[in-house]
Amino acid sequence: MASNKPAPEAPSPFRTDSFGDEDRTWEEWNPDEESIRPVRGRHRVAKQRGLARSSTVLGVGVIAAVGAGGMATAQSKPPVSISLPDSIVDNLPDAKSLPGVGAFMSHDSSADQEAVAETAAPLTSAGITAAEADQGATDAGEALRARILQQAEQQQAGADAEARAAQEKAAEEAAAAEAAKQQSEAEAKAAAKKKAAEEAAKKKAEAERLAKLAASYAIPTSSYTITSTFGEAGSMWSSGYHTGLDFAAPTGTPVKAVHGGTVKSAGWSGAYGYRTVLELDDGTEIWYCHQSSMDVTAGQKVTTGDTIGRVGATGNVTGPHLHLEVHTPDGSGIDPMSWLRSKGLTV
Structure with missing residues (x-):
């Protein structure tokens, strides 16, 4: 807040100064209640919005407060009456001549009053x-x-927007992953279904092929029992293992051609007893051994199911049976049971 400056120091009681053409004698001034009472006249402070001429010091204080950014306003404070000796007042400069103060001292101009009002606006603006x-x-x-x-609020809105964007992105990624998973599962199911269908078709085709083959191939005898299989080890065989497939059956049971071909040989063959060798069109040889009798001769052509001999017990045997061997065109012996099954026959 603006405050009044202290009164100037009073001169010596007996000091005499000259002001212009007049000499004056200064006396000590001691203000009291009576002397500082508001007086009428030119020293009275006006109660309008402007400041009294004699309030120059107060006006300068208000300007200083306003310039310093203080919170007080000149308009919000009541006017203060100040009384100064005439000797001092007469020698004060004209307030209107002070820079920036003239607008505060005018009582006649509305523009000056508006300027004062603007100056008196709250500093908080x-x-x-x-x-x-x-x-x-x-x-x-x-x-x-x-x-x-x-x-x-803007920062919160931005954070919320980022969170929503992250949630949306996560949801999109999860949806994409789920879609990819479902697509992968669907593709796997489709592939498995396709594979199953292909396998079923393959099995069907193989069954049809074997059915056709079975129609052109035949089991070599009937009323039989498998007693020995290919590859069994034992001392009763000269090679150390069994080289064929044994069909145990009563003596005299017909022995049939498993497929059409040409009789390559028919006669006695040592440990094999009476043996018939049937050569097929692809060069495969079928050996029928231990027969009791033979019904074909070398060079004779036969067809599937023709009787070529009888079950017997000739040669190195322990009982009547048909010993059947299968040899590839290069002479290697193979498992007769596997070969017969490859032709669609059930043994």
Whole structure:
């Protein structure tokens, strides 16, 4: 707040100074209640919005307060009556001649009064933007608070937007992963179904092929029992293992051609007893051994199911049976049971 400066030091009681053409004698001035009572006349402080001429010091103090950013306003304070000796007042400079003070001292100009009113505006309006002023903001603290809240809201809105974007992205990624998983499962199911269908078709085709083959191939005898298989080890065989497939059956049971071909040989063959060798069109040889009798001769052509001999017990045997061997065109012996099954026959 502005305050009055102390009165100038009073001169010596007997000091005499000259002001212009007149000499005056100074006396010690001791203000009391009577002397500082408001007086009428040129020293009276006006109660209008302007400041009294004699309030120059007060006006300068108000300007200093306003310039320093103080919170007080000149308009909000009541006028203060100040009385100075005539000797001092007469020698004070004209207030209107002071820079920046003339506008405060005029009582006649409405423009000057408006200037004073603007000067007396609340200091808290400093730092308020034009947009905030248009919205009715008059207090810098409230304006700053509003800005902080607005900035916080903007930051929160940005954070919320980022969170929503992250959630949407995560949802999209999860949906894409789920779609890819479902597509992969669907493809796997389709592939498995296709594979199963292909396998079923393959089995069907193989069954049809074997059925056709079975129609052109035949089991070599009937009423039989498999007693020995290919590859069995034992001392009763000269090679150390069994080289064929034994069909145990009563003596005299017909022995049939398993497929059409040409009789390559028919006669006695040592440990094999009576043996017939049937050569097929692809060069495969079928050996029928231990027969009791033979019904074909070398060079004779036969067809599937023709009787070529009888089950017997000739040669190195322990009982009547048909010993059947299968040899590839290069002479290697193979498993007769596997070969017969490859032709669609059930043994």
